Amino acid sequence: MSASYWLFFIFAGLAVLGAFNLIWQRHPIHSALSLILVMGSLAVLYLLLGAEFIAAVQVIVYAGAIMVLFVFVIMLLNVGEEERTQWSRVATYLGLPVAVLLVVQTGYLLYRAVPMAIRVDPNRFVGTTRRVGELLFTDFLLPFEVTSILILVALMGAIVLAKREP
Amino acid sequence: MNTWLEANAALVLALIKVLVLVLILLTGIAYLVWFERKVVAHIQTRWGPYRVGPHGLLQPLADGLKFLFKEDVSQPNVTSPFVYVLAPFLSLTLAMLAIAVIPFGPDVELWGVTIRPQIADLNIGLLFILAVTSLGVYGIALAGWASNSKYPLLGSLRSSAQMVSYELALTFSVVGVLLHAGTLSLREIVDAQGAAWSLPRWFVFPQIIGFICFFLSAIAESNRLPFDLPEAESELVAGYHTEYSSFKFAMFFLAEYAHMITASCLLTILYFGGWHSPFPATAEFAFTEYFPVLLLGALTLLCLLEVFRLSRGLHRFLMLVLGVGLAALAWLVAQPPLLAAIQGLFWFLVKVGTFLFIYVWVRGTLPRFRYDQLMAFGWKFLVPLAVANVIVTSFFLAAGLD
Numbered sequence: 034m035s036a037s038y039w040l041f042f043i044f045a046g047l048a049v050l051g052a053f054n055l056i057w058q059r060h061p062i063h064s065a066l067s068l069i070l071v072m073g074s075l076a077v078l079y080l081l082l083g084a085e086f087i088a089a090v091q092v093i094v095y096a097g098a099i100m101v102l103f104v105f106v107i108m109l110l111n112v113g114e115e116e117r118t119q120w121s122r123v124a125t126y127l128g129l130p131v132a133v134l135l136v137v138q139t140g141y142l143l144y145r146a147v148p149m150a151i152r153v154d155p156n157r158f159v160g161t162t163r164r165v166g167e168l169l170f171t172d173f174l175l176p177f178e179v180t181s182i183l184i185l186v187a188l189m190g191a192i193v194l195a196k197r198e199p
Numbered sequence: 200m201n202t203w204l205e206a207n208a209a210l211v212l213a214l215i216k217v218l219v220l221v222l223i224l225l226t227g228i229a230y231l232v233w234f235e236r237k238v239v240a241h242i243q244t245r246w247g248p249y250r251v252g253p254h255g256l257l258q259p260l261a262d263g264l265k266f267l268f269k270e271d272v273s274q275p276n277v278t279s280p281f282v283y284v285l286a287p288f289l290s291l292t293l294a295m296l297a298i299a300v301i302p303f304g305p306d307v308e309l310w311g312v313t314i315r316p317q318i319a320d321l322n323i324g325l326l327f328i329l330a331v332t333s334l335g336v337y338g339i340a341l342a343g344w345a346s347n348s349k350y351p352l353l354g355s356l357r358s359s360a361q362m363v364s365y366e367l368a369l370t371f372s373v374v375g376v377l378l379h380a381g382t383l384s385l386r387e388i389v390d391a392q393g394a395a396w397s398l399p400r401w402f403v404f405p406q407i408i409g410f411i412c413f414f415l416s417a418i419a420e421s422n423r424l425p426f427d428l429p430e431a432e433s434e435l436v437a438g439y440h441t442e443y444s445s446f447k448f449a450m451f452f453l454a455e456y457a458h459m460i461t462a463s464c465l466l467t468i469l470y471f472g473g474w475h476s477p478f479p480a481t482a483e484f485a486f487t488e489y490f491p492v493l494l495l496g497a498l499t500l501l502c503l504l505e506v507f508r509l510s511r512g513l514h515r516f517l518m519l520v521l522g523v524g525l526a527a528l529a530w531l532v533a534q535p536p537l538l539a540a541i542q543g544l545f546w547f548l549v550k551v552g553t554f555l556f557i558y559v560w561v562r563g564t565l566p567r568f569r570y571d572q573l574m575a576f577g578w579k580f581l582v583p584l585a586v587a588n589v590i591v592t593s594f595f596l597a598a599g600l601d
Contacts, residue, residue: 062282062344069337089326097333098363101340105359108344108352162323162383 037081044081048074059114061107065100072096086162216318217299224298228456229259235559242563253505253514256521266449274442276347283345287443287450290338294457297331300324301464302386304474304543309536316544317386324385325377328465329370332420336362338454339422339439346442354438357428357570364577365419365426371585372412375592376402376469389473399477403470406592410470412585417466419577421458424562428570463554471550474543488538491545495529 051070058064072095079088169177204211233248233255240247248255277283303316321327336359343355377383379402380391394400403410419426430438440451467473478484502522506515532541568576 060279062279062341066282066341085321085323086326089323089330092330093326093333097330097336097366101333101336101359101363104337104340104344105356105363108340108356108359162326 041078041081044074044077048078059117061112061115062104065103065107068103069096069100072100083161086165213318220298220318221295224295224457224460225453227460228453229263231456231459231555232262232452233259234555235562238556238559239563242560253509253511253518253521256517263449266446269445271445271447274346277442278345278347282341284447286338286342286345287447287454289341290335290454291450291457293331293335293338294454294461297328297461298457298464300327300385301461302389302468302473303547307540307543309540320386321384323383325373325383325388325469328461329366329373332458332461333362333366335420335454335458338451342443342451343439346439348442350435350437351439351441354428354430354435354441358422358439361422361426361428361573361577362420364574365416365581368412368577368581368585369416369420371582371589372409372416373469374585374589375406375409378589378592378596379405385468385473389468389475392472393475399472399475399479401470401472401475405595406470406588408584408588409592410466412581412588413469414466416577416581417462418558418561419573421455421462423455423459423558425565425567426573427567428573459555459558460551463551463558466554467547467550473550474547476542476546488542489533491538491541492529492533495525495532499525499529 048071051067051074055064055067055071058067072091076088076091076096079085079091236258237247237255248258251258251261274283299318300321301317302320307314307316339358339362340355343351343353343358346352376388380388382388382391392399392401398404422430428434428438430440435441440448443451476487478487499522502518502525505518506522509515509518532538
């Protein structure tokens, strides 16, 4: 097994652990930090596939901008620890088995449905900056521009809502 | 053992590079603090550190020892002990991580071994630095939140808002350089500035507006005056690190200076031709090769003069040792194989040093912004200017007017 396989299992494990921790923690800031760990691990997984540009963007956009905003809002509103409610008995006994069943089932179906030939192969995956840029401005030009306009509209909407007189 | 060494030569070399760079960086930061105190003192017609060692040269050592041995005042009321300890570690680690992709010079061949003065040559070097600096805000934000105290919280709120705002201008101002160079690799960006017309072909000339935007937002990103609102003493005691003491405080301190060094390195690489000499590589300018020797010689002379001027015996002795050491270094550098090898590194360090001086100069000269002025400056001036720069640059490049 080469080093990249070991790295894959380490960071995939970290991502899953971070996701569990995100749900387990009671304080929003701790949950947010776990989410940052998940994002970082995902960036490393992209990097292992050779998608260096996507890995960098993952860190800059998700971990560096969106999560900063989350943390900022949590700090600004001074959100306290969440309180545990009385767990429903169904959730206590059936929750974990059903979740495991769901994950195994989905994984199995995906494994069966996707043929070996088109599965992501680290050696054939092209994620360099140049290639991503070319694709964005040729094959995916229309979706790219439409998404940009959508985001612009959402931004203007947010500003209009925020500036409305009470 | 030997076969293992041969099989993993690249790994061992990388580890040695990391160790050497970390040692140099930490020493460099310590003396950068001394340099800043001295320059600011002279701007304000004071002497600055003068007692510990000749001209206060041992002050960084004393400061370091004090930080290490001072009692760490425990904070019983922190919001979260884990996050409280995590924050300074995060700050320093991320600040020093960015230096890993900085190329300090061209490939150097010494005694048959090719050395590349850079730890990791990434294709996406610039993006890596932007990613790491964008994470840097967590150290400050979490420190303020975990301290459970109102001044740090205010400081960290200010800092999050400021860093997210100025990151935008920072990223946009770099795009101009990327359009010219056509690559994200820092090494290739420097290579693209190698040729010379009558002037050196540095990106600062076509990208003067981008340079100004980048310089201003880099100061804001490293939280320095006039943008140091997260730690404004007159308003927030000490801002986000009010509740930290001893080495945890020192880690925030080191992180700020590491950011300064990264920013100066980036300015040098992106706009001022990296390790390329400002003089054309013709025979009539061959004498510029001896500038490193001249500089070291001048420093030697200064040290030896001080031996006669200083009054305390110990200080005179230390100055003498320093002078002799510098003379030996000058002699060593004057040897032909080393003289050629040191050129790139020398020009790089000179440029970085100049930017560090400008940083300190700005700090010693300008007053602090008010918070709304800071935000207005970032969003209403820097961001539009940087975007306009991108549009104008791409127009010129598309029209073929390089």
